[in-house]
Amino acid sequence: MNEIAGRIFGYSIIGFFTGIYLFFKGFSLLWRKRLIQNVPTSKVRSIAMGLVELQGKAIPNILLTAPYTKTLCVFYHIIIERLVRQKNSSRWVKEFEVKTDIPFFIQDDTGCVVLDPRGAETDLPLRYIRREGNKRYKEYNIIEKEPVYVMGTAKRGDSTGDKIHKEVEKRITEMMENPEEKQKLDVNKDMWIDEKEWETARGNIRKQVSEEFGRAGDEFQKKARLVPEYLKDVIIGKGELDKNFILSNKSEKELIENYKYKVFFYIFGGVVLTLACLGIILSNIVFKGR
Amino acid sequence: MGIALIVLLVLAGFVIVGLILYFVSIYNGLVRLNRDIDKNWSNIDVMLKQRHDEIGKLVKVCEGYMKYERETLEKITSLRTDYMRAGSVEEKGKIDGAITGALKTIFAVAENYPDLKTNNNFMQLQTRISEIENNIADRRELYNDSVNVYNIRIHQIPDMVVAGMMNYKDKTLFEVSEEERRDVNIKFEFPK
Numbered sequence: 001m002n003e004i005a006g007r008i009f010g011y012s013i014i015g016f017f018t019g020i021y022l023f024f025k026g027f028s029l030l031w032r033k034r035l036i037q038n039v040p041t042s043k044v045r046s047i048a049m050g051l052v053e054l055q056g057k058a059i060p061n062i063l064l065t066a067p068y069t070k071t072l073c074v075f076y077h078i079i080i081e082r083l084v085r086q087k088n089s090s091r092w093v094k095e096f097e098v099k100t101d102i103p104f105f106i107q108d109d110t111g112c113v114v115l116d117p118r119g120a121e122t123d124l125p126l127r128y129i130r131r132e133g134n135k136r137y138k139e140y141n142i143i144e145k146e147p148v149y150v151m152g153t154a155k156r157g158d159s160t161g162d163k164i165h166k167e168v169e170k171r172i173t174e175m176m177e178n179p180e181e182k183q184k185l186d187v188n189k190d191m192w193i194d195e196k197e198w199e200t201a202r203g204n205i206r207k208q209v210s211e212e213f214g215r216a217g218d219e220f221q222k223k224a225r226l227v228p229e230y231l232k233d234v235i236i237g238k239g240e241l242d243k244n245f246i247l248s249n250k251s252e253k254e255l256i257e258n259y260k261y262k263v264f265f266y267i268f269g270g271v272v273l274t275l276a277c278l279g280i281i282l283s284n285i286v287f288k289g290r
Numbered sequence: 291m292g293i294a295l296i297v298l299l300v301l302a303g304f305v306i307v308g309l310i311l312y313f314v315s316i317y318n319g320l321v322r323l324n325r326d327i328d329k330n331w332s333n334i335d336v337m338l339k340q341r342h343d344e345i346g347k348l349v350k351v352c353e354g355y356m357k358y359e360r361e362t363l364e365k366i367t368s369l370r371t372d373y374m375r376a377g378s379v380e381e382k383g384k385i386d387g388a389i390t391g392a393l394k395t396i397f398a399v400a401e402n403y404p405d406l407k408t409n410n411n412f413m414q415l416q417t418r419i420s421e422i423e424n425n426i427a428d429r430r431e432l433y434n435d436s437v438n439v440y441n442i443r444i445h446q447i448p449d450m451v452v453a454g455m456m457n458y459k460d461k462t463l464f465e466v467s468e469e470e471r472r473d474v475n476i477k478f479e480f481p482k
Contacts, residue, residue, distance in 0.1 A: 023304065023308070027308075030312075034319045037439070038319060038322065038326070038436075038439055038443075039436075040432050040439065042428070042432055043428040043432075045424060045425065045428055046428035046429050046432070048330075048333040048429070267308065274300070279293060279297055282297070283293055
């Protein structure tokens with residue numbers, strides 16, 4: 001077997017397994033497409049806990065500046081890739097990736113709800129691409145008031161009381177681990193922190209944390225005036241049981257169309273690729289045998 | 291064994307695996323749709339029960355003021371009891387429509403009772419019931435959307451075959467009753 005034939009044989013083996021992967025991936029995309037088709041869109045005002053599909057506008061909690069386009073946005077996703085050259089081929093390898101995790105709001109004509117984008121599978125248009133040497137910089141973002149499609153899990157987040165309690169406990173633990181801070185609690189300087197001193201310290205921390213949360217909460221409330229009272233602690237995010245969490249600025253129809261082509265390409269492309277590669281592998285083996 | 295035969299066998303393997311996966315995806319999709327309908331119905335039921343509780347309070351508040359609207363109050367109380375006895379979606383839908391109609395009448399007639407209109411409890415209940423009514427309307431829309439998707443799916447090829455094997459039948463929409471569609475009929479019964 002000469003060098004070229006050997007290379008073709010090698011690529012065929014890779015192609016064979018890639019084809020099988022594409023075939024199965026196609027079915028997982030088909031399942032996803034059917035899910036998007038099957039779950040009806042909820043109104044924000046009446047969302048129930050569990051998997052929901054929402055369509056509305058993205059309203060910022062904090063306006064972010066996208067790193068490359070410098071656009072003011074509610075969410076961005078950047079990727080830095082490096083060109084890796086091999087003998088006769090080259091490919092882009094992901095070197096760095098960031099998706100923002102700052103919550104924002106989804107607003108439709110009935111209300112507004114908080115969306116936590118952590119763990120979302122995004123389908124956004126490429127807004128920026130630049131090549132510099134062997135590196136490539138890409139940016140995807142969602143700008144303020146841009147229409148968005150979300151399929152995620154509606155769940156109850158911690159109430160403000162729970163958050164304050166957790167923060168107080170966290171600060172007390174930090175204080176206990178720091179000898180200098182711990183010494184400050186010994187008000188009567190008897191080298192011993194008694195129950196009363198602990199209670200005073202805890203009370204002070206709780207007061208401080210409550211004030212901080214109050215200030216932050218006021219700011220949040222100003223921006224979330226449209227969030228109805230009963231939705232204040234509801235968050236749309238990635239579920240613990242249902243891992244489906246899609247965030248896109250395409251409409252449901254566009255998403256389904258997109259999936260349709262992908263499913264076709266993956267399933268049939270996978271089969272064709274596998275069979276073609278198998279043919280090459282077998283003919284190589286047969287010829288080698290002769 | 292020739293190369294062509296092996297390739298054909300692998301192709302047949304793909305077809306078989308593909309068909310199995312396709313069947314599984316249809317099966318799972320239909321199961322999910324069916325469960326979603328139940329879940330969406332439960333979500334409506336929760337709101338209907340909340341409204342049921344609020345109606346009890348509303349009738350109590352109104353009783354003291356709307357002495358001449360006994361018929362309306364009695365009607366809503368009996369509808370409330372009927373709802374608790376109702377079993378099917380169709381039945382519940384009909385009673386829900388009647389309750390919504392009766393509530394509209396109560397709120398419209400309340401305009402003639404200035405003391406009631408300014409009563410704090412009444413105002414709170416009116417706001418709360420309006421919120422619940424909006425929620426019921428949204429959830430009804432969602433429920434009907436899921437039922438519609440399900441009903442279409444089980445009649446489409448190839449889902450129809452899997453649905454037939456699972457013995458899945460059409461589901462009933464939660465329709466707006468005639469009573470709810472009609473304008474509010476306000477009967478003024480001032481004392482003579």
